[in-house]
Amino acid sequence: MKTVEAPPPRPGGRSGRGRRKRSPEALSWAFMRLSGLALVFLALIHFSITHIVNDVVETDYDFVAERWHNPLWRLFDWALLVLALSHGLNGLRWIVDDYVRDPGRRKAVKGLLYGVTGVLVIVGTLTILAFPSRPR
Amino acid sequence: MTPASTRYKGKAGQWAFLGHRVTGFLVFLFLLLHIVDVSLLRWPETYDQVHRLYGNVLLRLFEVGLFFALLFHTFNGVRIVAVDMFPEAVRNQRRLLQAVVALTVAIGVPGGVVIMWPFIEGRLL
Numbered sequence: 001m002k003t004v005e006a007p008p009p010r011p012g013g014r015s016g017r018g019r020r021k022r023s024p025e026a027l028s029w030a031f032m033r034l035s036g037l038a039l040v041f042l043a044l045i046h047f048s049i050t051h052i053v054n055d056v057v058e059t060d061y062d063f064v065a066e067r068w069h070n071p072l073w074r075l076f077d078w079a080l081l082v083l084a085l086s087h088g089l090n091g092l093r094w095i096v097d098d099y100v101r102d103p104g105r106r107k108a109v110k111g112l113l114y115g116v117t118g119v120l121v122i123v124g125t126l127t128i129l130a131f132p133s134r135p136r
Numbered sequence: 137m138t139p140a141s142t143r144y145k146g147k148a149g150q151w152a153f154l155g156h157r158v159t160g161f162l163v164f165l166f167l168l169l170h171i172v173d174v175s176l177l178r179w180p181e182t183y184d185q186v187h188r189l190y191g192n193v194l195l196r197l198f199e200v201g202l203f204f205a206l207l208f209h210t211f212n213g214v215r216i217v218a219v220d221m222f223p224e225a226v227r228n229q230r231r232l233l234q235a236v237v238a239l240t241v242a243i244g245v246p247g248g249v250v251i252m253w254p255f256i257e258g259r260l261l
Contacts, residue, residue, distance in 0.1 A: 033220065036213045047206060051199055052250050057191035061180040081171070088164035095157060120171045127175045 028090055035087040042080040064131070074128050081124040089117045148233045156212050159205040166202055193255050200248040207244050211236040 050059050067073050092113055100106040146153075176183040189195055215232050219225045225232065249256070 033217050037217065040210050040214065043206060044210060047203065051203065052247055055191070055254065056196070056199065056251070057188060057254075060184050060187055061177065064177060084167055085171075088160065088167060091157075091160045092164060095161065116168065120168060123175050124171045127171075127177055131177060 032087065032090060035083045039083055039087060042083060046080055068131050078128050082121065085117055085121055148230045152212055152233050155208060159209040162205050163209060196251055196255060200251050203247050204240060204244045207240040211239045
């Protein structure tokens with residue numbers, strides 16, 4: 001019987017199983033697919049509830065209060081918030097890389113992008129968490 | 137005169153790429169605005185006042201546009217994932233993009249009518 005030797009550990013690779021180390025860009029590629037597939041449901045269900053099943057004017061404070069009485073809807077909205085923002089952030093990062101060629105300017109635009117997105121993750125999370133569980 | 141070499145001669149895939157970028161960018165911009173308006177829930181009266189604006193005809197038209205952008209980005213995204221998973225599908229890529237556009241229109245138009253309904257009925261303006 002012929003024995004096959006395991007490949008030598010790759011330099012710099014952590015596992016000796018010969019598995020290719022994934023680059024950050026490959027992870028970002030996979031993240032776009034996975035978050036995108038989740039957002040198909042999260043975003044379309046959210047839009048249907050707030051614009052199709054109910055008219056937009058009906059979704060006032062009391063509507064939100066009733067809906068967020070259920071913590072699962074808060075979780076749904078929070079998942080939508082985080083996934084939509086990070087999916088959009090990564091997409092915009094790609095767009096900036098394509099169109100903003102000057103290194104200094106690219107850094108500045110990305111800094112602004114990360115800053116604004118970071119602030120909005122916090123604002124959105126606080127909005128969901130701080131909302132009272134009892135109606136006004 | 138613009139040199140001919142700078143003109144893209146891309147086909148279906150190029151338009152899909154451009155459409156995906158533009159719709160993604162627009163939806164992201166709306167998302168930023170939307171997180172800010174929802175944060176007004178902290179002040180119920182202010183939230184309701186600002187929120188009523190979304191019932192305005194102009195903003196309803198904007199919502200129809202948002203719906204179309206969302207639908208196109210969704211179905212085109214599913215197309216991209218499908219082609220990644222089944223590379224053979226590239227052979228039918230024109231057909232696939234037609235399906236993306238057809239689905240966007242088939243769902244966007246009735247959805248748009250629902251969003252504009254209070255205006256169509258004459259309850260607005």
